[in-house]
Amino acid sequence: MKALVFHGPNDLALEDRPRPVLAQATDAIVRITTTTICGTDLHILKGDVPAIAPGRILGHEGVGIVEEAGADVANFHKGDKVLISLITSCGRCGFCRKGMFSHCIAGGWRLGNGIDGTQAEYVRVPFADTGLYHLPPEADEEAAVMLSCILPTGLECGALNGQVKPGDIVAIVGAGPVGLAALLTAQLYSPAEIIMIDLDDNRLKAALSFGATKAVNSSDGKAAERVMDLTRAAGVDVAIEAVGLSATFDLCQAIIAPGGRIANVGVHGKPAGLHLERLWSANITLTTRLVDAGTTPMLLKMVQSGRLDAKKLVSHRFGLPEILKAYDTFGNAAKERAIKVVIRNAGAEGLN
Numbered sequence: 001m002k003a004l005v006f007h008g009p010n011d012l013a014l015e016d017r018p019r020p021v022l023a024q025a026t027d028a029i030v031r032i033t034t035t036t037i038c039g040t041d042l043h044i045l046k047g048d049v050p051a052i053a054p055g056r057i058l059g060h061e062g063v064g065i066v067e068e069a070g071a072d073v074a075n076f077h078k079g080d081k082v083l084i085s086l087i088t089s090c091g092r093c094g095f096c097r098k099g100m101f102s103h104c105i106a107g108g109w110r111l112g113n114g115i116d117g118t119q120a121e122y123v124r125v126p127f128a129d130t131g132l133y134h135l136p137p138e139a140d141e142e143a144a145v146m147l148s149c150i151l152p153t154g155l156e157c158g159a160l161n162g163q164v165k166p167g168d169i170v171a172i173v174g175a176g177p178v179g180l181a182a183l184l185t186a187q188l189y190s191p192a193e194i195i196m197i198d199l200d201d202n203r204l205k206a207a208l209s210f211g212a213t214k215a216v217n218s219s220d221g222k223a224a225e226r227v228m229d230l231t232r233a234a235g236v237d238v239a240i241e242a243v244g245l246s247a248t249f250d251l252c253q254a255i256i257a258p259g260g261r262i263a264n265v266g267v268h269g270k271p272a273g274l275h276l277e278r279l280w281s282a283n284i285t286l287t288t289r290l291v292d293a294g295t296t297p298m299l300l301k302m303v304q305s306g307r308l309d310a311k312k313l314v315s316h317r318f319g320l321p322e323i324l325k326a327y328d329t330f331g332n333a334a335k336e337r338a339i340k341v342v343i344r345n346a347g348a349e350g351l352n
């Protein structure tokens, strides 16, 4: 089968690899019909996630059809259309019982990280009963694939960790797919204002059309001043960091109001400073989180009912043979006017 293989920083190739086979009775093999690329894959490519071994098939997002289910898989059968969660969880360990599926002792974020991922024709999904969700045959795959990672991430690591409340002023630093997912899900909690900050005017324009009340282009290095002006020097109640750089984490610290919450979402490859010389007395809360994807069933219902329009995040479509071009487009998002790029498997049945 064709698969996108990571060989080290800035070294990706589309290669022929053997089809995965069942390794445990709780596994399923899924034929991928739709996958996509995450900002985290771009971090991997930059070398920010050094645990990933060369030779790994990337990708932790996908929709497909069950090809084979192990003997101990109870809920999924050959031919079922499924959403693949980025999080693998046994459902039984102490972390799973606490709802911290991302820290499952036998799982966590494994696809496209510790084990081969979804940017391929087939993938092996461990603990299929907890790692897969049923989709109706007519489900829109492009909307559904936004639920593998970015929507639960925006909601759990951003809006929920930031405790967005009615009337809050929220700033989201980073208007990539994850920042935009935080924007869409933060609105479920009725904040008064959402200020979106990015370097990319195209993504900021999208943010305004998705419900942001203000947009700040931070290319001039003056975003903190702009946000303080917009809030009459009060600062923001919630600052969501959705980039993964020390500069954007600094910006969150510069604009947070006393009593505010900074919710870090970005994957950081380098240390970032904590300005306790200023914030020690500011009563702030700082959270970090690897997405647990426990909110996926709820988000799935909202997408299926039409309450959450996930498909509007998709800007570009490619076939699997063009996946390197898809990486190039997503990696040069401002130039290419890209938001989320979707990769379809030509020849796959059940495409819509």
Ligand SMILES: NC(=O)c1ccc[n+]([C@@H]2O[C@H](COP(=O)([O-])OP(=O)(O)OC[C@H]3O[C@@H](n4cnc5c(N)ncnc54)[C@H](O)[C@@H]3O)[C@@H](O)[C@H]2O)c1
Binding pocket: 038, 039, 040, 041, 042, 043, 149, 150, 153, 157, 173, 174, 175, 176, 177, 178, 179, 197, 198, 199, 200, 203, 218, 242, 243, 244, 245, 247, 248, 264, 265, 266, 267, 268, 289, 290, 291, 333
């Ligand atoms: N915590 C988790 O579980 C989790 C899960 C998924 C993704 N992530 C992380 O979330 C982050 C966002 O993901 P994405 O898919 O949206 O990535 P992305 O690369 O598409 O988007 C990042 C955005 O940040 C903007 N940006 C870059 N430098 C900036 C700066 N100095 N100031 C303002 N904006 C700047 C870019 O223009 C871009 O729009 C990444 O770090 C990703 O790894 C975390």
Ligand SMILES: [Zn+2]
Binding pocket: 038, 039, 040, 060, 086, 149, 150
């Ligand atoms: Zn992701």
Ligand SMILES: [Zn+2]
Binding pocket: 089, 090, 091, 092, 093, 094, 095, 096, 097, 103, 104, 105, 106, 107
């Ligand atoms: Zn577990």
